[in-house]
Each structure stands twice: as structure tokens, then as C-alpha cells.
Amino acid sequence: QVQFVESGGGLVQPGGSLRLSCVASGFTFRGSAMSWYRQAPGKERELVARITSVFGSTNYADSVKGRFTISRDNNKSSVYLQMNSLKSEDTAVYYCHAEQSSLLNYWGLGTQVTVSS
Numbered sequence: 274q275v276q277f278v279e280s281g282g283g284l285v286q287p288g289g290s291l292r293l294s295c296v297a298s299g300f301t302f303r304g305s306a307m308s309w310y311r312q313a314p315g316k317e318r319e320l321v322a323r324i325t326s327v328f329g330s331t332n333y334a335d336s337v338k339g340r341f342t343i344s345r346d347n348n349k350s351s352v353y354l355q356m357n358s359l360k361s362e363d364t365a366v367y368y369c370h371a372e373q374s375s376l377l378n379y380w381g382l383g384t385q386v387t388v389s390s
Contacts, residue, residue: 287390297352308369
């Protein structure tokens with residue numbers, strides 16, 4: 274059974290930082306590309322950051338480049354998203370996503386991030 278335990282969301286002031294964590298189980302984590310997506314109210318879900326399985330190559334949405342960093346620890350089956358210099362427009366539900374293959378991908382339940390003064 275695929276499970277994700279997402280944590281680290283919350284309320285933060287503009288300019289602040291948060292670190293999201295996602296601990297995964299029930300699939301081949303080491304062989305899966307991992308991503309963080311987000312969905313703001315009234316908007317479509319969008320890719321925030323992705324990290325590949327083998328070389329750990331990363332890519333980011335333009336809106337978060339230079340502020341967010343995705344990383345993974347295969348020994349802990351975990352993926353992280355360090356978010357710095359947060360803005361109000363970063364407010365969204367953030368979802369952990371695993372891509373084991375083109376046909377097998379899994380979603381976490383999400384964690385709320387609210388950036389507000």
C-alpha cells in the first residue's frame with residue numbers, strides 16, 4: 274500500500290522559510306522521480322520542483338527558482354522542499370508526488386502552506 278506522510282506546512286510571514294518533508298512507503302522510492310506540486314484556491318495544480326531518481330537532477334518552476342530547493346534521501350525514502358523568501362503567492366496546498374514509471378505515479382494528501390502577515 275502506497276503511503277506518504279507529508280509534514281512541515283503551516284503559517285509563515287512573507288520572507289520566512291519552511292521545510293516540507295515527505296516520507297514514502299509502498300513502492301520503489303529509490304527508482305522513482307519525486308516531485309512537489311502545489312494548488313492554490315481557484316487555480317490548477319502546478320509542478321513546483323522535481324528530482325530524478327538516478328542522478329538527482331532537479332528542475333523548478335520559474336516562480337520558485339532561487340528560493341526553493343528540492344532534495345531526497347533514498348535511505349530514508351524521503352523527499353524535502355526547502356522554501357525560503359516565501360511570498361503570499363506561494364500560499365497553496367503542497368503535494369508530494371512519485372513517478373515510478375510513466376504508468377505508475379502516486380500522490381500524497383497534501384500539506385497547507387499559508388504565507389501571510
